[in-house]
Amino acid sequence: MFTVYHFLWLGVSAALIAGALWLLRRRRPPLQRVLSVCCALSVASELVKALSVVEMVPSADGSMLLPYIELQHLPLHLCSIQILLIFYARFARPGRGRTAVLAFMYPTCLIGAVLALAMPSIFSTSLPASQAFAHPLAYQFFLYHSMLVVLGAYIPCCGEVELRPRHYFSTLGLLGALALLSLYLNSMFAAATYEDGELVSVEYATNFFFTYKPPLPIPLTSVGQWLAYLAVICLLAVALVGLCYLPVFLHARKKAAAG
Numbered sequence: 001m002f003t004v005y006h007f008l009w010l011g012v013s014a015a016l017i018a019g020a021l022w023l024l025r026r027r028r029p030p031l032q033r034v035l036s037v038c039c040a041l042s043v044a045s046e047l048v049k050a051l052s053v054v055e056m057v058p059s060a061d062g063s064m065l066l067p068y069i070e071l072q073h074l075p076l077h078l079c080s081i082q083i084l085l086i087f088y089a090r091f092a093r094p095g096r097g098r099t100a101v102l103a104f105m106y107p108t109c110l111i112g113a114v115l116a117l118a119m120p121s122i123f124s125t126s127l128p129a130s131q132a133f134a135h136p137l138a139y140q141f142f143l144y145h146s147m148l149v150v151l152g153a154y155i156p157c158c159g160e161v162e163l164r165p166r167h168y169f170s171t172l173g174l175l176g177a178l179a180l181l182s183l184y185l186n187s188m189f190a191a192a193t194y195e196d197g198e199l200v201s202v203e204y205a206t207n208f209f210f211t212y213k214p215p216l217p218i219p220l221t222s223v224g225q226w227l228a229y230l231a232v233i234c235l236l237a238v239a240l241v242g243l244c245y246l247p248v249f250l251h252a253r254k255k256a257a258a259g
Contacts, residue, residue, distance in 0.1 A: 005132030109152030
């Protein structure tokens with residue numbers, strides 16, 4: 001993170017995002033077609049990720065090797081969950097449910113992917129910086145998140161999704177529910193050590209939604225510090241999603257004032 005290789009990837013990602021948005025703005029394809037492309041790219045991305053991180057690990061008795069994907073690579077981060085939402089939005093019938101999902105995807109794809117590009121966790125958990133342009137996982141990470149930025153930006157610009165102020169609150173509600181679920185998932189997948197039935201340590205824990213620890217190397221040494229950290233990320237979510245929905249609120253206010 002924050003190495004020369006990281007900044008090079010940021011430059012590549014920025015160029016791809018700018019080029020894709022320019023092309024979409026010029027051609028104005030229907031959202032359905034854009035979602036179809038995103039479906040294909042998402043499947044390709046997940047396949048590349050799975051095949052590039054799978055390891056052959058010895059069985060307990062050492063008699064054979066078994067393929068294994070480490071828990072942090074499970075598609076349970078916010079950006080990975082977008083794959084399911086992309087498929088739902090592509091194949092669901094038009095209606096309030098589909099609109100609510102697209103309204104959720106708009107800020108979470110846009111903001112979540114931008115933050116992921118700015119603070120790529122793969123360089124601290126999966127890859128050394130020297131392999132930033134030599135390992136398929138780096139290409140998968142930066143290209144997939146660049147696609148999410150483009151999709152998130154295009155949802156309000158395509159003119160096919162009627163965003164309303166209530167979608168701000170439904171987006172925060174769904175985001176909060178997923179974050180709460182991540183607390184249970186992170187504990188479920190943790191490698192905890194017990195002695196005489198008492199929890200003494202945790203050797204490894206996933207960090208889905210970054211609800212267990214910050215993406216930056218900031219140690220949390222007490223429940224109070226962790227709760228303060230959760231409060232900070234909740235406030236950031238409220239503010240950043242609100243920033244995305246500010247034009248929606250202003251448009252609704254202007255429309256109400258006009259009668």
